[in-house]
Amino acid sequence: MSDPVATGEQAVVADAPAGTDETVAVGGPTATSEQAAAVGASGGTDETVAVGGPAAAGEPAPPWAMLAELTHGCPLHCPYCSNPVGLIPRSRELATADWVRVMREAAALGVVHAHLSGGEPLLRADLTEITAAAARAGIYTQLVTSGVGLDRARLAELVEAGLHSVQLSVQDATAAASDLIAGTRSFAAKEKAAELVRETGLPLGLNVVLHRRNLDSVDGIVELALKWGAERVELANTQFYGWALRNRRALLPTRDQLARAKESVERWRERLEGVELIWVVPDYFDGVPKPCMGGWGAISLTVGPDGSVLPCPAAYDLPLEFPNVRDHSLAWIWERSQAFDAYRGTAWMSEPCMSCSRRDVDFGGCRCQAYALTGDARRTDPACGLAPDHHLITELVESAGEGTLVYRRPERPARSPAPSRVGSATPAAD
Protein backbone atom coordinates (compact mmCIF):
# COMPACT_ATOMS: atom_id res chain seq x y z
CA MET A 1 0.00 0.00 0.00
CA SER A 2 1.96 3.17 -0.16
CA ASP A 3 4.86 4.44 1.74
CA PRO A 4 5.33 6.40 4.73
CA VAL A 5 2.14 7.83 3.72
CA ALA A 6 2.30 9.41 0.39
CA THR A 7 2.07 13.12 0.12
CA GLY A 8 0.56 15.62 -2.16
CA GLU A 9 -1.75 14.34 -4.72
CA GLN A 10 -3.66 11.71 -2.88
CA ALA A 11 -7.37 11.66 -2.77
CA VAL A 12 -8.25 13.46 0.36
CA VAL A 13 -11.50 14.29 1.96
CA ALA A 14 -10.68 17.92 1.89
CA ASP A 15 -13.44 19.33 3.98
CA ALA A 16 -14.95 16.65 6.03
CA PRO A 17 -18.67 17.22 5.67
CA ALA A 18 -20.24 18.97 8.58
CA GLY A 19 -20.73 16.39 11.22
CA THR A 20 -17.85 14.19 10.33
CA ASP A 21 -15.05 15.04 12.66
CA GLU A 22 -11.95 13.70 11.11
CA THR A 23 -10.86 11.28 8.50
CA VAL A 24 -8.01 8.95 8.96
CA ALA A 25 -5.62 7.68 6.39
CA VAL A 26 -5.03 4.04 6.80
CA GLY A 27 -2.28 2.17 5.16
CA GLY A 28 1.05 3.77 5.11
CA PRO A 29 4.54 3.45 3.90
CA THR A 30 4.47 0.58 1.58
CA ALA A 31 1.36 -0.19 3.47
CA THR A 32 1.38 -3.44 1.67
CA SER A 33 3.95 -5.29 -0.20
CA GLU A 34 2.05 -4.13 -3.24
CA GLN A 35 2.99 -0.63 -2.31
CA ALA A 36 -0.62 0.38 -2.37
CA ALA A 37 -1.43 3.91 -1.50
CA ALA A 38 -2.64 5.26 1.73
CA VAL A 39 -5.44 7.60 1.04
CA GLY A 40 -5.99 10.56 3.13
CA ALA A 41 -4.03 12.83 5.35
CA SER A 42 -1.58 14.40 3.06
CA GLY A 43 0.96 16.97 3.93
CA GLY A 44 -1.20 19.34 5.86
CA THR A 45 -2.49 21.02 2.76
CA ASP A 46 -6.10 20.64 3.70
CA GLU A 47 -8.31 20.14 6.65
CA THR A 48 -8.01 16.43 6.96
CA VAL A 49 -6.68 15.68 10.35
CA ALA A 50 -4.41 12.78 10.99
CA VAL A 51 -5.56 11.37 14.24
CA GLY A 52 -3.19 10.02 16.75
CA GLY A 53 -0.39 12.48 16.08
CA PRO A 54 2.68 12.86 18.20
CA ALA A 55 2.42 11.01 21.46
CA ALA A 56 1.66 13.32 24.30
CA ALA A 57 2.70 12.32 27.76
CA GLY A 58 0.96 9.16 28.83
CA GLU A 59 -0.51 6.46 26.68
CA PRO A 60 -0.21 6.77 22.91
CA ALA A 61 -3.54 7.05 21.09
CA PRO A 62 -4.69 3.64 19.83
CA PRO A 63 -3.83 2.47 16.31
CA TRP A 64 -6.45 2.58 13.55
CA ALA A 65 -5.04 0.13 11.08
CA MET A 66 -3.08 -3.07 10.91
CA LEU A 67 -1.21 -4.52 7.99
CA ALA A 68 -1.19 -8.29 8.42
CA GLU A 69 1.60 -9.72 6.30
CA LEU A 70 0.28 -13.25 6.50
CA THR A 71 3.12 -14.70 4.47
CA HIS A 72 6.05 -13.49 2.45
CA GLY A 73 5.51 -16.34 0.02
CA CYS A 74 4.27 -15.22 -3.40
CA PRO A 75 3.90 -16.85 -6.80
CA LEU A 76 4.99 -13.57 -8.38
CA HIS A 77 8.50 -12.09 -8.48
CA CYS A 78 7.92 -8.34 -8.82
CA PRO A 79 11.26 -6.53 -8.72
CA TYR A 80 9.53 -3.54 -7.05
CA CYS A 81 8.24 -5.60 -4.13
CA SER A 82 8.71 -3.79 -0.84
CA ASN A 83 9.01 -6.99 1.16
CA PRO A 84 12.44 -7.28 2.73
CA VAL A 85 15.17 -8.87 0.63
CA GLY A 86 15.52 -11.40 3.44
CA LEU A 87 12.02 -12.84 3.00
CA ILE A 88 10.70 -14.62 6.07
CA PRO A 89 10.52 -18.33 5.24
CA ARG A 90 7.23 -20.16 5.47
CA SER A 91 8.57 -22.44 8.20
CA ARG A 92 8.69 -19.46 10.59
CA GLU A 93 5.13 -18.28 9.97
CA LEU A 94 2.59 -17.82 12.74
CA ALA A 95 0.00 -20.55 13.29
CA THR A 96 -3.71 -20.03 12.71
CA ALA A 97 -4.38 -19.69 16.44
CA ASP A 98 -1.77 -16.92 16.69
CA TRP A 99 -3.43 -14.88 13.95
CA VAL A 100 -6.87 -15.44 15.49
CA ARG A 101 -5.55 -14.04 18.76
CA VAL A 102 -3.79 -11.15 16.99
CA MET A 103 -7.08 -10.13 15.37
CA ARG A 104 -8.87 -10.20 18.73
CA GLU A 105 -6.14 -8.20 20.42
CA ALA A 106 -5.97 -5.73 17.54
CA ALA A 107 -9.70 -5.00 17.74
CA ALA A 108 -9.52 -4.56 21.51
CA LEU A 109 -6.63 -2.16 21.06
CA GLY A 110 -8.60 -0.01 18.62
CA VAL A 111 -7.71 -1.35 15.17
CA VAL A 112 -10.62 -0.74 12.80
CA HIS A 113 -9.05 -1.67 9.49
CA ALA A 114 -6.91 -4.66 8.54
CA HIS A 115 -5.16 -5.29 5.27
CA LEU A 116 -4.75 -9.03 4.78
CA SER A 117 -1.62 -8.93 2.75
CA GLY A 118 1.73 -10.56 2.14
CA GLY A 119 3.34 -11.77 -0.09
CA GLU A 120 0.27 -13.47 -1.41
CA PRO A 121 -2.18 -14.07 1.45
CA LEU A 122 -4.06 -16.70 -0.60
CA LEU A 123 -1.07 -18.99 -0.01
CA ARG A 124 -2.26 -19.34 3.58
CA ALA A 125 -4.65 -22.28 3.65
CA ASP A 126 -6.23 -20.77 6.78
CA LEU A 127 -6.97 -17.36 5.24
CA THR A 128 -10.70 -17.92 5.68
CA GLU A 129 -10.31 -18.59 9.40
CA ILE A 130 -8.10 -15.54 9.85
CA THR A 131 -10.58 -13.37 7.94
CA ALA A 132 -13.46 -14.70 10.01
CA ALA A 133 -11.57 -13.94 13.23
CA ALA A 134 -11.01 -10.35 12.10
CA ALA A 135 -14.61 -9.89 10.99
CA ARG A 136 -15.92 -11.40 14.24
CA ALA A 137 -13.83 -8.89 16.16
CA GLY A 138 -15.48 -6.08 14.14
CA ILE A 139 -12.46 -5.28 11.97
CA TYR A 140 -12.96 -4.13 8.37
CA THR A 141 -10.92 -6.49 6.22
CA GLN A 142 -9.37 -5.87 2.84
CA LEU A 143 -7.68 -8.66 0.93
CA VAL A 144 -4.58 -7.43 -0.87
CA THR A 145 -3.84 -9.98 -3.55
CA SER A 146 -2.09 -10.67 -6.82
CA GLY A 147 -5.25 -12.54 -7.83
CA VAL A 148 -3.32 -15.74 -8.38
CA GLY A 149 -5.19 -18.51 -6.57
CA LEU A 150 -8.49 -16.70 -6.23
CA ASP A 151 -11.16 -18.97 -7.67
CA ARG A 152 -14.91 -18.75 -7.21
CA ALA A 153 -15.08 -21.21 -4.31
CA ARG A 154 -12.27 -19.54 -2.39
CA LEU A 155 -13.77 -16.10 -2.82
CA ALA A 156 -17.21 -17.31 -1.77
CA GLU A 157 -15.65 -18.72 1.40
CA LEU A 158 -13.94 -15.45 2.16
CA VAL A 159 -17.09 -13.42 1.58
CA GLU A 160 -18.97 -15.80 3.84
CA ALA A 161 -16.24 -15.27 6.46
CA GLY A 162 -16.93 -11.52 6.33
CA LEU A 163 -14.36 -10.13 3.89
CA HIS A 164 -15.19 -6.48 3.08
CA SER A 165 -13.12 -5.50 0.09
CA VAL A 166 -10.43 -6.60 -2.33
CA GLN A 167 -7.41 -4.85 -3.70
CA LEU A 168 -5.92 -6.49 -6.73
CA SER A 169 -2.49 -5.77 -8.13
CA VAL A 170 -1.63 -5.62 -11.78
CA GLN A 171 1.79 -4.83 -13.15
CA ASP A 172 1.04 -3.17 -16.49
CA ALA A 173 -1.74 -2.59 -19.02
CA THR A 174 -1.26 -5.66 -21.20
CA ALA A 175 -0.83 -9.34 -20.45
CA ALA A 176 2.66 -9.50 -21.93
CA ALA A 177 3.96 -6.42 -20.14
CA SER A 178 2.31 -7.31 -16.84
CA ASP A 179 3.64 -10.87 -16.88
CA LEU A 180 7.11 -9.60 -17.69
CA ILE A 181 7.22 -7.41 -14.57
CA ALA A 182 5.58 -10.07 -12.40
CA GLY A 183 8.18 -12.54 -13.59
CA THR A 184 5.53 -15.15 -14.15
CA ARG A 185 2.33 -15.67 -16.09
CA SER A 186 -0.38 -14.12 -13.95
CA PHE A 187 -2.38 -11.58 -15.97
CA ALA A 188 -5.10 -14.01 -16.99
CA ALA A 189 -5.62 -15.02 -13.35
CA LYS A 190 -5.91 -11.35 -12.39
CA GLU A 191 -8.51 -10.68 -15.07
CA LYS A 192 -10.53 -13.63 -13.82
CA ALA A 193 -10.12 -12.55 -10.18
CA ALA A 194 -11.43 -9.07 -11.00
CA GLU A 195 -14.49 -10.58 -12.66
CA LEU A 196 -15.19 -12.83 -9.67
CA VAL A 197 -14.88 -9.95 -7.21
CA ARG A 198 -17.29 -7.86 -9.28
CA GLU A 199 -19.77 -10.75 -9.19
CA THR A 200 -19.74 -10.70 -5.38
CA GLY A 201 -20.38 -6.95 -5.30
CA LEU A 202 -17.42 -6.31 -2.99
CA PRO A 203 -15.59 -3.05 -3.66
CA LEU A 204 -12.64 -3.66 -5.95
CA GLY A 205 -9.50 -1.57 -6.00
CA LEU A 206 -6.73 -1.97 -8.52
CA ASN A 207 -3.18 -1.24 -7.46
CA VAL A 208 -0.41 -0.60 -9.90
CA VAL A 209 3.11 0.20 -8.79
CA LEU A 210 4.64 2.62 -11.26
CA HIS A 211 8.25 2.82 -12.39
CA ARG A 212 10.43 3.39 -15.42
CA ARG A 213 9.05 0.36 -17.29
CA ASN A 214 5.33 1.09 -17.03
CA LEU A 215 4.92 4.83 -16.41
CA ASP A 216 4.34 5.39 -20.12
CA SER A 217 1.30 3.07 -20.02
CA VAL A 218 -0.74 5.00 -17.49
CA ASP A 219 -3.58 5.59 -19.98
CA GLY A 220 -3.77 1.90 -20.79
CA ILE A 221 -3.69 1.03 -17.10
CA VAL A 222 -6.63 3.29 -16.29
CA GLU A 223 -8.56 1.86 -19.26
CA LEU A 224 -7.87 -1.63 -17.95
CA ALA A 225 -9.07 -0.67 -14.47
CA LEU A 226 -12.33 0.67 -15.92
CA LYS A 227 -12.79 -2.44 -18.02
CA TRP A 228 -12.25 -4.64 -14.98
CA GLY A 229 -14.76 -2.64 -12.93
CA ALA A 230 -12.46 -1.19 -10.28
CA GLU A 231 -13.87 1.55 -8.07
CA ARG A 232 -10.47 2.75 -6.93
CA VAL A 233 -7.26 2.83 -8.87
CA GLU A 234 -4.04 3.39 -7.00
CA LEU A 235 -1.21 4.49 -9.20
CA ALA A 236 1.59 4.19 -6.73
CA ASN A 237 5.00 5.38 -7.76
CA THR A 238 7.56 2.96 -6.42
CA GLN A 239 8.82 3.58 -2.94
CA PHE A 240 12.31 2.24 -2.55
CA TYR A 241 12.39 -0.41 0.15
CA GLY A 242 13.24 -4.08 0.15
CA TRP A 243 13.47 -5.46 -3.38
CA ALA A 244 12.62 -2.09 -4.89
CA LEU A 245 15.66 -0.60 -3.19
CA ARG A 246 17.81 -3.30 -4.71
CA ASN A 247 16.32 -2.51 -8.14
CA ARG A 248 16.25 1.24 -7.70
CA ARG A 249 18.53 2.14 -10.59
CA ALA A 250 16.42 0.27 -13.12
CA LEU A 251 13.09 1.36 -11.63
CA LEU A 252 13.66 5.08 -11.17
CA PRO A 253 11.82 6.94 -13.94
CA THR A 254 12.83 10.09 -15.75
CA ARG A 255 11.30 13.43 -14.85
CA ASP A 256 9.70 13.55 -18.30
CA GLN A 257 8.01 10.21 -17.81
CA LEU A 258 6.61 11.38 -14.49
CA ALA A 259 5.39 14.68 -15.87
CA ARG A 260 3.60 12.96 -18.76
CA ALA A 261 2.01 10.35 -16.51
CA LYS A 262 0.82 13.02 -14.13
CA GLU A 263 -0.80 14.93 -16.97
CA SER A 264 -2.57 11.75 -18.07
CA VAL A 265 -3.86 11.24 -14.56
CA GLU A 266 -5.19 14.79 -14.45
CA ARG A 267 -6.97 14.31 -17.76
CA TRP A 268 -8.57 11.10 -16.50
CA ARG A 269 -9.67 12.78 -13.29
CA GLU A 270 -11.63 15.35 -15.25
CA ARG A 271 -13.46 12.62 -17.12
CA LEU A 272 -14.01 9.94 -14.49
CA GLU A 273 -17.05 9.74 -12.34
CA GLY A 274 -17.54 7.31 -9.53
CA VAL A 275 -14.01 5.97 -9.87
CA GLU A 276 -11.38 7.20 -7.48
CA LEU A 277 -7.97 7.72 -9.04
CA ILE A 278 -5.09 7.97 -6.60
CA TRP A 279 -1.67 9.12 -7.62
CA VAL A 280 0.98 8.35 -5.03
CA VAL A 281 3.77 10.83 -5.57
CA PRO A 282 7.33 9.69 -5.91
CA ASP A 283 9.25 11.33 -3.08
CA TYR A 284 12.59 11.28 -4.89
CA PHE A 285 11.61 14.01 -7.30
CA ASP A 286 10.01 16.99 -5.61
CA GLY A 287 12.17 17.51 -2.54
CA VAL A 288 9.14 16.83 -0.37
CA PRO A 289 9.35 13.90 2.06
CA LYS A 290 6.51 11.53 2.78
CA PRO A 291 4.95 11.93 6.19
CA CYS A 292 6.19 8.82 7.93
CA MET A 293 3.14 6.58 8.32
CA GLY A 294 1.20 9.55 9.63
CA GLY A 295 3.63 9.39 12.53
CA TRP A 296 5.74 6.57 13.90
CA GLY A 297 3.58 4.41 16.14
CA ALA A 298 0.69 6.85 15.67
CA ILE A 299 -1.84 5.30 13.28
CA SER A 300 -0.90 1.83 12.21
CA LEU A 301 1.16 -1.25 12.86
CA THR A 302 2.44 -4.10 10.74
CA VAL A 303 2.52 -7.72 11.86
CA GLY A 304 5.00 -9.79 9.88
CA PRO A 305 4.59 -13.44 8.89
CA ASP A 306 6.68 -14.60 11.86
CA GLY A 307 4.80 -12.42 14.36
CA SER A 308 7.27 -9.57 14.57
CA VAL A 309 5.48 -6.24 14.91
CA LEU A 310 6.75 -3.13 13.19
CA PRO A 311 5.55 0.46 13.07
CA CYS A 312 6.05 0.37 9.31
CA PRO A 313 6.33 -2.46 6.76
CA ALA A 314 9.56 -0.98 5.45
CA ALA A 315 11.21 -1.12 8.87
CA TYR A 316 12.57 -4.69 8.81
CA ASP A 317 16.12 -3.50 8.28
CA LEU A 318 16.20 -0.76 10.93
CA PRO A 319 18.54 -1.43 13.86
CA LEU A 320 15.68 -1.86 16.32
CA GLU A 321 14.56 -4.93 18.15
CA PHE A 322 11.05 -5.60 16.97
CA PRO A 323 8.77 -7.23 19.51
CA ASN A 324 6.87 -10.39 18.61
CA VAL A 325 3.25 -11.35 19.20
CA ARG A 326 4.51 -14.72 20.41
CA ASP A 327 6.08 -12.96 23.42
CA HIS A 328 3.89 -9.94 24.06
CA SER A 329 0.35 -8.68 23.69
CA LEU A 330 -0.28 -6.17 20.91
CA ALA A 331 -1.26 -3.63 23.57
CA TRP A 332 2.11 -3.98 25.29
CA ILE A 333 3.87 -3.71 21.97
CA TRP A 334 1.99 -0.57 20.97
CA GLU A 335 2.15 1.15 24.33
CA ARG A 336 5.36 -0.05 25.95
CA SER A 337 7.85 -1.43 23.45
CA GLN A 338 11.01 0.48 22.72
CA ALA A 339 10.66 -0.05 18.96
CA PHE A 340 7.29 1.73 18.84
CA ASP A 341 8.55 4.54 21.02
CA ALA A 342 11.81 5.10 19.15
CA TYR A 343 10.59 7.82 16.77
CA ARG A 344 7.23 8.75 18.26
CA GLY A 345 6.50 12.42 18.38
CA THR A 346 9.30 14.86 17.65
CA ALA A 347 11.69 14.67 20.61
CA TRP A 348 14.05 12.27 18.80
CA MET A 349 14.60 14.65 15.90
CA SER A 350 17.79 16.34 14.88
CA GLU A 351 18.19 19.52 12.84
CA PRO A 352 16.90 20.76 10.48
CA CYS A 353 13.68 18.92 11.42
CA MET A 354 13.77 19.88 15.07
CA SER A 355 13.18 23.55 14.37
CA CYS A 356 11.19 23.10 11.14
CA SER A 357 7.58 24.24 10.91
CA ARG A 358 6.67 21.04 9.03
CA ARG A 359 7.87 18.67 11.71
CA ASP A 360 4.33 17.85 12.89
CA VAL A 361 3.21 17.47 9.28
CA ASP A 362 5.73 15.06 7.80
CA PHE A 363 7.46 13.88 11.00
CA GLY A 364 10.84 14.40 9.41
CA GLY A 365 10.03 12.06 6.54
CA CYS A 366 10.72 8.37 6.39
CA ARG A 367 12.97 6.80 9.07
CA CYS A 368 13.61 3.74 6.95
CA GLN A 369 14.75 5.86 4.06
CA ALA A 370 16.99 8.00 6.29
CA TYR A 371 18.58 4.82 7.59
CA ALA A 372 18.90 3.13 4.20
CA LEU A 373 20.60 6.16 2.66
CA THR A 374 22.60 7.65 5.54
CA GLY A 375 23.01 4.85 8.06
CA ASP A 376 21.31 6.97 10.74
CA ALA A 377 17.55 6.64 11.18
CA ARG A 378 17.35 9.91 13.13
CA ARG A 379 18.60 12.07 10.31
CA THR A 380 16.29 14.11 8.13
CA ASP A 381 14.91 12.02 5.27
CA PRO A 382 17.24 12.75 2.33
CA ALA A 383 14.13 13.09 0.16
CA CYS A 384 13.55 16.45 1.83
CA GLY A 385 15.01 19.38 -0.06
CA LEU A 386 16.15 20.86 3.28
CA ALA A 387 18.05 17.73 4.31
CA PRO A 388 21.84 17.99 4.50
CA ASP A 389 21.86 14.64 2.67
CA HIS A 390 19.49 15.66 -0.13
CA HIS A 391 22.29 15.41 -2.68
CA LEU A 392 22.14 11.62 -2.20
CA ILE A 393 18.67 11.62 -3.71
CA THR A 394 19.43 14.00 -6.55
CA GLU A 395 22.48 11.95 -7.49
CA LEU A 396 20.40 8.79 -7.53
CA VAL A 397 17.76 10.36 -9.73
CA GLU A 398 20.40 11.49 -12.18
CA SER A 399 22.21 8.16 -12.27
CA ALA A 400 19.06 6.14 -12.97
CA GLY A 401 19.11 4.17 -16.15
CA GLU A 402 18.05 1.07 -17.91
CA GLY A 403 19.90 -1.72 -16.14
CA THR A 404 18.87 -5.21 -15.16
CA LEU A 405 16.02 -6.12 -12.86
CA VAL A 406 16.60 -8.59 -10.07
CA TYR A 407 13.43 -10.60 -9.65
CA ARG A 408 12.16 -11.24 -6.15
CA ARG A 409 12.89 -14.77 -4.92
CA PRO A 410 13.32 -16.51 -1.61
CA GLU A 411 16.90 -16.97 -0.58
CA ARG A 412 18.22 -20.23 -1.91
CA PRO A 413 19.94 -22.64 0.41
CA ALA A 414 23.69 -22.15 0.62
CA ARG A 415 25.87 -22.77 -2.41
CA SER A 416 23.53 -21.40 -5.00
CA PRO A 417 24.40 -17.90 -6.12
CA ALA A 418 22.38 -14.92 -4.94
CA PRO A 419 18.99 -14.26 -6.54
CA SER A 420 19.11 -15.07 -10.20
CA ARG A 421 19.31 -12.20 -12.58
CA VAL A 422 16.75 -12.25 -15.28
CA GLY A 423 17.06 -9.87 -18.14
CA SER A 424 14.19 -8.28 -19.93
CA ALA A 425 13.63 -11.22 -22.23
CA THR A 426 11.23 -13.77 -20.82
CA PRO A 427 9.49 -14.01 -17.50
CA ALA A 428 11.16 -16.51 -15.24
CA ALA A 429 9.34 -19.79 -15.24
CA ASP A 430 8.18 -20.83 -11.79
Add this chain to the structure above:
Amino acid sequence: MTTGAWRPAVAPAVILRHDPVRGTDLLVMPERIVMLNDEAAAVLRLCDGGRTVTEIVDELRGDFPEAPVAADVPEFLAQVRAEGWVR
Protein backbone atom coordinates in the same frame (compact mmCIF):
# COMPACT_ATOMS: atom_id res chain seq x y z
CA MET B 1 -29.96 18.04 -4.87
CA THR B 2 -31.60 16.20 -2.07
CA THR B 3 -35.30 15.80 -2.32
CA GLY B 4 -37.63 14.82 0.46
CA ALA B 5 -38.57 11.65 -1.40
CA TRP B 6 -35.04 10.25 -1.70
CA ARG B 7 -34.53 7.15 0.47
CA PRO B 8 -30.86 7.34 1.40
CA ALA B 9 -28.90 4.24 2.25
CA VAL B 10 -25.32 3.88 3.41
CA ALA B 11 -23.33 2.69 0.36
CA PRO B 12 -22.70 -1.06 0.22
CA ALA B 13 -18.93 -0.63 0.51
CA VAL B 14 -19.32 1.47 3.62
CA ILE B 15 -19.82 0.22 7.16
CA LEU B 16 -21.37 2.34 9.89
CA ARG B 17 -20.22 1.14 13.27
CA HIS B 18 -19.66 2.15 16.84
CA ASP B 19 -16.08 2.20 18.08
CA PRO B 20 -16.12 1.19 21.73
CA VAL B 21 -12.40 1.92 22.18
CA ARG B 22 -12.76 5.58 21.21
CA GLY B 23 -16.39 5.98 22.22
CA THR B 24 -17.37 7.33 18.83
CA ASP B 25 -19.20 6.29 15.68
CA LEU B 26 -17.35 5.60 12.44
CA LEU B 27 -17.85 5.16 8.73
CA VAL B 28 -15.39 2.56 7.53
CA MET B 29 -14.56 1.90 3.88
CA PRO B 30 -11.59 0.81 1.82
CA GLU B 31 -8.55 2.88 2.81
CA ARG B 32 -10.52 5.38 4.87
CA ILE B 33 -12.14 5.84 8.24
CA VAL B 34 -14.39 8.79 9.02
CA MET B 35 -15.18 9.79 12.59
CA LEU B 36 -18.75 10.93 13.09
CA ASN B 37 -20.18 13.23 15.68
CA ASP B 38 -23.41 12.19 17.44
CA GLU B 39 -25.75 14.04 15.11
CA ALA B 40 -24.12 12.68 11.96
CA ALA B 41 -24.24 9.16 13.35
CA ALA B 42 -27.89 9.56 14.27
CA VAL B 43 -28.76 10.64 10.74
CA LEU B 44 -26.75 7.88 9.09
CA ARG B 45 -28.23 5.23 11.32
CA LEU B 46 -31.61 6.10 9.82
CA CYS B 47 -30.30 5.81 6.26
CA ASP B 48 -31.54 2.29 5.68
CA GLY B 49 -32.95 2.76 2.20
CA GLY B 50 -36.47 2.54 3.62
CA ARG B 51 -37.02 5.98 5.13
CA THR B 52 -37.32 9.10 3.02
CA VAL B 53 -35.36 12.22 3.91
CA THR B 54 -38.60 13.77 5.13
CA GLU B 55 -39.19 10.84 7.44
CA ILE B 56 -35.63 10.99 8.74
CA VAL B 57 -36.03 14.67 9.52
CA ASP B 58 -39.30 13.98 11.33
CA GLU B 59 -37.74 11.26 13.45
CA LEU B 60 -34.73 13.34 14.39
CA ARG B 61 -36.74 16.39 15.36
CA GLY B 62 -37.73 14.61 18.55
CA ASP B 63 -34.16 13.65 19.41
CA PHE B 64 -32.57 17.01 18.68
CA PRO B 65 -35.23 19.60 19.51
CA GLU B 66 -32.63 22.37 19.68
CA ALA B 67 -31.09 21.75 16.27
CA PRO B 68 -32.27 23.15 12.91
CA VAL B 69 -32.83 19.59 11.71
CA ALA B 70 -34.98 20.42 8.69
CA ALA B 71 -32.20 22.47 7.14
CA ASP B 72 -29.12 20.60 8.36
CA VAL B 73 -30.07 17.03 7.60
CA PRO B 74 -30.72 17.41 3.86
CA GLU B 75 -27.54 19.45 3.51
CA PHE B 76 -25.48 16.87 5.37
CA LEU B 77 -26.97 14.06 3.31
CA ALA B 78 -26.16 15.87 0.09
CA GLN B 79 -22.56 16.19 1.22
CA VAL B 80 -22.12 12.57 2.17
CA ARG B 81 -23.80 11.53 -1.06
CA ALA B 82 -21.28 13.59 -2.98
CA GLU B 83 -18.56 11.68 -1.14
CA GLY B 84 -20.16 8.44 -2.29
CA TRP B 85 -20.80 7.24 1.26
CA VAL B 86 -24.57 7.34 0.95
CA ARG B 87 -26.66 6.70 -2.09
